[in-house]
Amino acid sequence: MPDYALMNQCLYEGKAKEVEQMTRDALAEGRTPQEILAEGLIAGMAVVGEDFKHNILYVPEVLIAARAMKAGMAVLKPLLSSHGADSGSTGRLLMGTVRGDLHDIGKNLVCMMAEGAGFQVKDIGVDQSLEKFMAAADEFKPDIIGMSALLTTTMTYMKTVIDGFEAAGCGEIKMAIGGAPISQMFADEIGADGYAPDASSAVDLFLQLVGKGDAQPAAAAATGVAERAARPAGHKSDKSRYQILYWQDIPSQLKVWDEYEEIKVELPPKFSARIDARAQRLGLTQSDAYTAQFRWGEEIERPGHIEEVVAAVRAEIETEKNHG
Numbered sequence: 282m283p284d285y286a287l288m289n290q291c292l293y294e295g296k297a298k299e300v301e302q303m304t305r306d307a308l309a310e311g312r313t314p315q316e317i318l319a320e321g322l323i324a325g326m327a328v329v330g331e332d333f334k335h336n337i338l339y340v341p342e343v344l345i346a347a348r349a350m351k352a353g354m355a356v357l358k359p360l361l362s363s364h365g366a367d368s369g370s371t372g373r374l375l376m377g378t379v380r381g382d383l384h385d386i387g388k389n390l391v392c393m394m395a396e397g398a399g400f401q402v403k404d405i406g407v408d409q410s411l412e413k414f415m416a417a418a419d420e421f422k423p424d425i426i427g428m429s430a431l432l433t434t435t436m437t438y439m440k441t442v443i444d445g446f447e448a449a450g451c452g453e454i455k456m457a458i459g460g461a462p463i464s465q466m467f468a469d470e471i472g473a474d475g476y477a478p479d480a481s482s483a484v485d486l487f488l489q490l491v492g493k494g495d496a497q498p499a500a501a502a503a504t505g506v507a508e509r510a511a512r513p514a515g516h517k518s519d520k521s522r523y524q525i526l527y528w529q530d531i532p533s534q535l536k537v538w539d540e541y542e543e544i545k546v547e548l549p550p551k552f553s554a555r556i557d558a559r560a561q562r563l564g565l566t567q568s569d570a571y572t573a574q575f576r577w578g579e580e581i582e583r584p585g586h587i588e589e590v591v592a593a594v595r596a597e598i599e600t601e602k603n604h605g
């Protein structure tokens with residue numbers, strides 16, 4: 282019997298080679314591709330999704346886990362399609378970032394999580410017009426169209442797409458939207474069928490939209506992902522460790538932990554704006570090139586309970602002492 286808990290753990294930690302090898306070993310043991318997909322890959326990715334939703338994991342870690350998932354999927358894909366897995370898929374999802382918008386990191390994550398949950402996904406990329414969504418929908422016959430927008434100047438184009446499909450008599454296709462500036466209120470305003478704030482909730486939304494809301498891959502079923510021991514009541518550590526996540530030399534996140542708990546905080550928007558401007562200048566606009574610039578700084582120990590260390594380091598970063 283394959284050790285699916287270990288496989289989930291490797292996927293969670295982004296160990297692509299191990300996940301790929303375990304997938305091959307499980308096949309060699311005679312397990313079905315469907316079982317390996319569900320128990321080894323989807324279950325692991327479900328935990329990643331939950332932890333991402335609760336800010337335990339951040340974008341770079343999720344992308345690394347997603348890469349490991351893809352390594353396993355690449356082994357299974359030919360077998361799944363030749364066994365007619367198509368007919369058993371959860372649903373068909375067409376995804377794209379709307380016209381004028383080049384942001385695709387969030388969209389890519391949504392695609393990966395949806396694939397992980399068993400959806401057939403067609404990703405048409407960034408800067409997509411109504412005509413391109415329509416041509417792709419004609420060919421792919423999606424149950425759901427997912428649109429992403431990160432700019433306040435491009436989010437309004439989502440209404441153009443929704444109205445265009447409605448006018449063409451394709452109102453039965455469910456329209457889901459997302460991206461940092463999007464809200465439920467905006468979704469209601471433009472007549473979208475749903476909105477979700479992150480990739481994990483996006484999968485819940487898609488499942489709901491195809492009437493499989495209860496058939497979610499159970500995150501709780503994926504055991505084996507390491508957890509810290511519970512903090513004894515009233516206990517406060519007298520020292521903590523911290524690390525800063527940099528985009529090149531610009532700090533973007535802060536992680537602080539002790540033996541019981543880990544806190545991650547996003548830094549204020551001025552840092553994103555600075556990163557954005559630098560990336561634009563350097564032409565690092567493709568998601569791989571962009572995310573490859575993230576790196577964790579060295580681990581540093583510091584006196585104080587985790588919350589004190591978060592506050593102190595954050596204040597230092599904001600006044601730009603010591604941290605570029």
Ligand code: B12
Binds near residue numbers: 430431483560567568
């Ligand atoms: C990375 C980034 C870039 C990269 C994009 C690289 C890439 N390949 O994607 C580059 C450097 C190219 C870039 C360019 C620009 N950017 Co920019 N960028 C960002 C930044 C820092 C992070 C975005 C991101 O990837 N977040 C991480 C992902 C995981 O989150 P997400 O996209 O929100 O996706 C999640 C959810 O929203 C949801 N979701 C997303 N899509 C969908 C779809 C569906 C259907 C569902 C259900 C859910 C869903 O799930 C996702 C996963 O959890 C943001 C700041 C920020 N904090 O958002 C600015 C930001 C979005 N950018 C901004 C700007 C202004 C620009 C530029 C105009 C800069 C310039 N002056 O040229 C250009 C525009 C280029 C263009 N035409 O699109 C502004 C937007 C301001 C505004 N209100 O409109 C921001 C907010 C930065 C800022 N504070 O100024 N940018």
